[in-house]
Amino acid sequence: MFAYFMVNAWEAATIVAIVAGVVGFFTVLRGAAFAAHSLPNGAFAGAAGAVLIGANTIVGLGVFSLAGAGMIAGLGRRARSDVATALTIVLMLALGDLFLSRTSEYAPEIYSLLFGEVLGVSTSKLWPTIAIAAVCVAAIVFLYRPLMLSSVTPEVAEARGINTRLMDLAFLVVVALVTTMAVPVVGSLLIFSLLIGPPAAARSFTNRPLVAMGLSVLLALVTVWAAIAVSYETNLPIGFFVGSISAFAYTVGRGWTAWQQKDRGRRHGRLHPATVAGRTGPGAPNPAVS
Secondary structure, three states: OOOHHHHHHHHHHHHHHHHHHHHHHHHHHOOOHHHHHHHHHHHHHHHHHHHHHOOOHHHHHHHHHHHHHHHHHHHHOOOOHHHHHHHHHHHHHHHHHHHHHOOOOOHHHHHHHHHOOHHHOOHHHHHHHHHHHHHHHHHHHHHHHHHHHHHHOHHHHHHOOOOHHHHHHHHHHHHHHHHHHHHHHHHHHHHHHHHHHHHHHHHHHOOOHHHHHHHHHHHHHHHHHHHHHHHHHHOOOHHHHHHHHHHHHHHHHHHHHHHHHHHHHHHHHOOOHHHHHHHHOOOOOOOOOO
16 A cells, blocks of 8 residues: 555545645635536546647647636626536537547546546656646735635725726636646546535634634645555545545535534523523513514
């Protein structure tokens, strides 16, 4: 499991998990799950086009990811954001279908782009992953305050002079970069699991932004580490374990939230004796009148 040929796998998965935890926190906070799902799937068409012409798949992913982010942001100004996102992914998948129809030598490469090849990450893929990950984290740190304000209270953000549409575009560009970085490692289908599952679970445990972001990163790390270990031992697809563990973490988080709400309601229902006496003593409001 920790042999020399697995070093790149552990390093790449760790980098992807950290970035997914950070960016995924804002993805969940902004309700941008559809966009986070659409960009990796749409960018798959860029990778297919790169395979067709013999170019680097990361370049194809980057071009289509950034183009998709621009289309979603641009169309979103004139239509509902979900409609704009749906139209973007439809167009990108149509192009992907066209590219795939022009070649018959794509099966292994395309399969790895859909489901990832984290157990076979080469050094040539590791360094671009590190570079793009650093850019993504730096962008989130730089945009943290206006991005947080525009995510929680966009009206207040506008009143304070923050261009919320520019924030939308900036965040979509970050998601596009995450897509470019992560798809060659975990695949276009699995990055969605990491962007949504651990961050959504983290938000169920705490409302404090920085704590939730840290917990999101921790859960994403546990997810990918456990998935790699179990996949290595069982020889089953790593994607199955990434998706299953992410869903389990979210289920536990929702269970914790439900228990907390029930416990809070139970404690509020038990009034202190002095409070009860005060409410039933002289001068207390008459329930029949009120």
